[in-house]
Amino acid sequence: MSKITISPSPHVYEDTTVKRLMFDVVIAMLPVLAISIYFFGMGAIIVTLTAVVSCLAFEWLIQKYMLKQEPSITDGSALVTGILLAFNVPTNLPIWIIIVGSLVAIGVGKMSFGGLGNNPFNPALVGRVFLLISFPVQMTSWPVPTGFSNSYTDAVTGATPLGVMKEGIGAGESVSAIMDKIPSHMEMFYGHMGGSMGEIAAVALLLGFVYLLIRKVITWHIPISIIATITIFTGILWMINPESNADPLFHLLTGGVLLGAIFMATDYVTSPMSVKGIWIYGVGIGLITVLIRVFGAYPEGVSFAILIMNAFVPLINMYIKPKRFGEVRND
Amino acid sequence: MSTIILFTIISLSAIGAIAAIILYFAAQKFKVFEDPRIDQVEENLPAANCGGCGYPGCRGFAEALVKSDDISDLYCPVGGNDTMSKVAEILGKAVEAKDPLVAVIRxxxxxxxxxxxxxxxxxxxxxxVSGLYSGETAxxxxxxxxxxxxxxxxFEAIYMDKETELPVVIDDACTACGACVKACPNDIIELRKKNKKDRKIFVSCVNMDKGGIAKKACDVACIGCKACVKVCAYDAIVVENFLAYIDPVKCKLCRKCVEVCPTNSILEINFPPRKVKPAQPVGEAEAKETPARSTGEKENDNNIINQEG
Amino acid sequence: MLKTFPKGGVHPAEGKYSANNAIETLPLPKTVSIPIAQHIGAPSKPVVDKGDKVKVGDKIAESAGFVSANIHSSVSGTVVKIDNVMDSTGYKRPCVIIDVEGDEWNESIDRSTDLKKEISLTDKEIINKINESGIVGLGGATFPSHVKLSVPDGKKIDVLIINGVECEPYLTSDHRLMLEKAEEMLIGIQILMKALNVNVALIGVENNKPDAISNLQNIVKDYPGIEVHALKVQYPQGGEKQLIKALINREVPSGGLPLDVGAVVHNVGTALAVYEAVQKNKPLFERVVTLTGKSVKKPSNFMVRIGTPVSNLVEAAGGLPEDTGKIINGGPMMGKAVNSLEIPVVKGTSGILIMPAELSKRKKESNCIRCAKCVSVCPQGLEPYLLNKLALLEKNDKLEAGGVMDCIECGSCSYTCPAGLPLLDYIRLGKSRVSQIIRSRKQ
Known part of the structure; x- marks a missing residue:
């Protein structure tokens, strides 16, 4: 018999590891990836591969040569960041822009704060927003979903339903008139519309959500609080004037609401720790999203909303505490 | 255009002037009188903020020095006697010179x-570990x-020797602030008087078990045999709970106890090599242990740990 | 819907291998080492000397204060010495060592197995008897039972809660007692009810012991005031505060005791010991110990004399498995790893768990990913990730404000952490530092 081990209790552990959690997220993203490849073809594959490879490479290089740590790319977090970054860009984005985005996501968004667990902002969103501000033309010329095609950067481009809606309302058209120009709700649900690679297919995103819930990777609180807030807020606006405001379902199915709510806002590192805090966070993301979409200059605001609420997370964690057992109330 | 610039300059200057006036009165109103000597004293302290004096940082110690009439109980172990005499000069108070100390691993x-x-x-x-159980050894x-x-x-004055898995104190860097003494849950580290040329003689063991048990657990444990007590001419050694302790003040560094210790638990450090006495059978047997007994005082060139019987 | 506590909790694999094995009486050992500190509170004072002859049930060490307990000899024989012996605390501590000669019991003990139902003693006499018999909480906390029964003035107790939860994985000693000694246990509960002057006693049993629940429910009809409640399986339901919340939905205030909400909690094993002490005049000198583990040949429940070396139990269960990597005194969640098989069984030893080597090492540590799983499983509503960090930084005032003293050390946070962080290790350290500060503040 070898020497016996002594350690403080507990002596048993759940088999969940960081790696398993990350790979579960990757599995949950596969349906989205499949639908994107179906609609956008080669472009989706090239963008995803570029983003994933460059994210992994930057993480490895930075850990090895700048931080002089043991590289930990096998934990899967850089893989998740890479796929999420790819999901957040159009499929005709030039490769070099994606590499720049990966560098910003991993280098600035994550490693500059000390790596996994220490970054205040979602790295993939940092990358995306950087690209959106730096390369607005490339980042907003979305390819038209045509079914699988081999075209990459020379794909036919068009506007997203959200963009059409924003422009139409701005030009004084009525919502019902605009609706005729864009895909039906059912088509949007299946993903037949222009947009960033991972945000088009609601059905695939919801499938991923169910998988994450079953595997207990995330709880329902963050996605549902965001979706409910957006539904209620846009619902009120729609009921006030259905001709100048789009219906809530339109808002949910277009743009990055579901992608953001299910995969981006739920990022462990950048979301609050307590359930109460999560509600504040989710409602905040919902409100800011709608404010940007309806009253702001950009047609879409999910990524800004998430980043803004990310910034509040440390504050939320400091002041919103879980209710303690047997807490003595002074009332 | 020029009017806009003019207005900007005038209004900003006005705001600046008003703010300056408010700040001036605020500074007057909330002024806290501080003894200027505190700054003076602090300048002479080592600025290590180690807490070795028992006060939170050098500033806190400086305040305490200025406030108390009798500062003979206050001592900055890092700055030592030099610093304390400078401080005493500034304050016009008396200090006693204290023996400089150094940490030793027992x-x-x-x-x-x-x-x-x-x-x-x-x-x-x-x-x-110490809260959990008695440790990896017996x-x-x-x-x-x-x-x-x-x-x-x-002060980066202590490091772990990978081979012996024991900490090693770098004498020149150690300021005897006592942080390690407090941190050690087993009270192994002791601050002892610093002798000439960093020479040290001490019992390198804290085992209070009976001899047999101690010896079984560790080859170099003090077994409380009192051989050292008998040989000590200065009454410097006491044995309590099967453990010998050499009083650093009474000890005259004669090294007799080192020779008689059957388990080599008394260490002599930084002494010149003594003449090897010919034909001493015990010495040969023990000599084999010599490399392992060099408890990592590798920082000092003139360090020789004598192992002969 | 089964009752349970509402906040946090985990559900580790149960591994109750020994659940179907009846309690066997372990043969007497050659020597026993009986520690004089087996309970929470002051260590007892030995009243025997080297060379003294003792019988089974003779007092060998005397309670050294109100929060302390008598200790009785578990064997008959000669006191060899009083010496320091390694015990389950991981340190050598004083033990009375007795060489066994025969099995001669103190004459005052009633050794018959007849049930004795009438309770003739008054409440004060019962508490005295329990104190005299050295009974402590047998669930593992070993808090002297008479202290819990002595309700201070101004406090009103209206319910007695009996803990038959046994939420620790692997352990089955309470389970077997509820099957084999249910009648005695119920009489013991009645005695406790009389001592506390309450009319209601609730037994909480987790639903993974359906046989014990139905057994108790069948016979409990004859005992008015006692109810059996099945509870949803959820660790740490055996914690006093969690059990009270689950059964009667009262929340023990932070820093308070169960009696602040009118409840007293005792373990099923303690109830049986109370029956034996009060009705049979038998002090506490033996207990049921589960000896179990994945690779143990014959997982068993033994009736063991206090002071028996653990190695005797291991032999009786088929020897130490080849692949042993860790030996735990208690369950896998809160038990203590021990470094020797020669440690004696004490009053608080509910089980000995032998873990195979491949399950003995911890997960590899990585960065905290702030997944909040520790927050969601903490039954006390604390933030373990934060307390861990504060303890590392020695921010003792913030630790105290963060409720570190409310931590019940159940280990759910470390259990669930995907990054394998030793959360409870540091929280426990922080807790001990803060409790020292609180103690010095009171002085």
């Missing part, structure tokens, strides 16, 4: 001498080897 239980009987797998700090008093003392040292 355990020689390297894995070679002290077999590991189980393996610890938990948070890597000595204090958690000696519950000795060093746990996880380096809590290294962690707290502000």
């Amino acid at each position: 355990c020689s239980g390297s894995p070679e001498h002290r077999k590991k009987v189980n393996s610890y797998d938990g948070a890597s700090t000595c204090v958690i 000696c519950q008093y000795g060093c746990h080897g996880l380096g809590d003392c290294v962690e707290v040292c502000d």
